[in-house]
Amino acid sequence: MRLSPDEMIFWQHGFLKFNGTIVFTWGLMFVLAVGSKLITRNLSTELQRSRWQNLLEIVVTGIEKQIEDVGLRQPKKYIGFLGTLFLFVALASLCTVIPGYEPPTGSLSTTAALALCVLVAVPFFGIEEQGLGGYLKSYVEPTIIMLPFNIISELSRTLALAVRLFGNMMSGTMILAILLTITPFIFPIAMSALGLLTGMVQAYIFSILAAVYIAAATRGRKAKPMQDIKA
Amino acid sequence: MDNMTLIAIASIVTAGLTIALGSVGPALGEGRAVATALSSLAQQPDAATTITRTLFVGLAMIESIAIYCFVVSMILIFANPFWNHVIALTAGK
Numbered sequence: 598m599r600l601s602p603d604e605m606i607f608w609q610h611g612f613l614k615f616n617g618t619i620v621f622t623w624g625l626m627f628v629l630a631v632g633s634k635l636i637t638r639n640l641s642t643e644l645q646r647s648r649w650q651n652l653l654e655i656v657v658t659g660i661e662k663q664i665e666d667v668g669l670r671q672p673k674k675y676i677g678f679l680g681t682l683f684l685f686v687a688l689a690s691l692c693t694v695i696p697g698y699e700p701p702t703g704s705l706s707t708t709a710a711l712a713l714c715v716l717v718a719v720p721f722f723g724i725e726e727q728g729l730g731g732y733l734k735s736y737v738e739p740t741i742i743m744l745p746f747n748i749i750s751e752l753s754r755t756l757a758l759a760v761r762l763f764g765n766m767m768s769g770t771m772i773l774a775i776l777l778t779i780t781p782f783i784f785p786i787a788m789s790a791l792g793l794l795t796g797m798v799q800a801y802i803f804s805i806l807a808a809v810y811i812a813a814a815t816r817g818r819k820a821k822p823m824q825d826i827k828a
Numbered sequence: 829m830d831n832m833t834l835i836a837i838a839s840i841v842t843a844g845l846t847i848a849l850g851s852v853g854p855a856l857g858e859g860r861a862v863a864t865a866l867s868s869l870a871q872q873p874d875a876a877t878t879i880t881r882t883l884f885v886g887l888a889m890i891e892s893i894a895i896y897c898f899v900v901s902m903i904l905i906f907a908n909p910f911w912n913h914v915i916a917l918t919a920g921k
Contacts, residue, residue: 666881757892764895802888805881
């Protein structure tokens with residue numbers, strides 16, 4: 598019973614291993630980068646545009662509106678990071694319809710890496726927006742006694758992000774594998790559709806939570822918080 | 829009862845109990861969250877997008893508790909270090 602795509606070894610030389618996680622992540626990166634490059638080669642601003650460009654525009658403006666709704670006032674600064682998070686996790690989950698594919702987010706390494714990216718990005722954007730002193734001061738609000746709790750909440754948020762995404766993706770593939778051995782074909786197909794749905798929801802949740810954390814770090818004392826979610 | 833049997837019994841029972849008890853709390857919490865979200869949607873349909881988005885984020889937070897319990901029970905069944913250790917001991921003997 599395979600717990601993660603880490604155990605699918607494609608090629609091995611000494612201690613250098615290409616396991617399923619790495620190969621599928623490279624495949625996703627290739628599809629995202631080359632696809633976007635090909636579609637944005639001849640952008641048109643008139644009413645007549647190719648359907649792929651239309652699709653990309655829908656996706657990008659949708660993500661931009663979501664980021665703005667969360668409370669980040671200049672979505673163009675953050676859409677590179679947050680949009681990539683969403684697109685990577687969503688595509689990783691969507692491609693489960695391809696036979697022989699295991700989502701790389703079903704491995705704790707990938708989700709931990711993504712959560713670490715968020716852990717680094719939050720102080721980065723916070724310092725960029727409020728300066729080093731202003732950002733560090735937010736750790737001792739409302740009183741200095743809260744300093745260890747704020748630090749712990751920062752670390753536990755990152756852990757929760759990683760384990761949440763890993764648990765959802767891993768449970769989807771595992772339930773599918775178990776069901777395939779005991780039931781006829783109709784149940785695994787229903788579970789596969791449910792897995793697709795939870796994959797998209799988890800992609801949305803991951804990027805929205807990252808956006809909320811960044812918004813909390815860049816907000817400062819000027820505006821009243823719209824949503825103050827700290828896990 | 830030797831060590832192997834004890835470890836097997838403890839792992840199996842704990843795995844079942846973990847996921848059984850661990851899904852009760854989140855299920856109740858999610859039910860309450862959706863109920864409150866529905867009633868506030870009925871009161872203010874204009875804020876539907878904000879309410880829906882906050883509902884989804886809250887549901888994901890609650891769901892992650894159940895996911896933690898699921899991960900622990902999976903580890904006990906499939907990646908159990910104590911079981912692996914005891915199997916290695918008997919294989920070495």
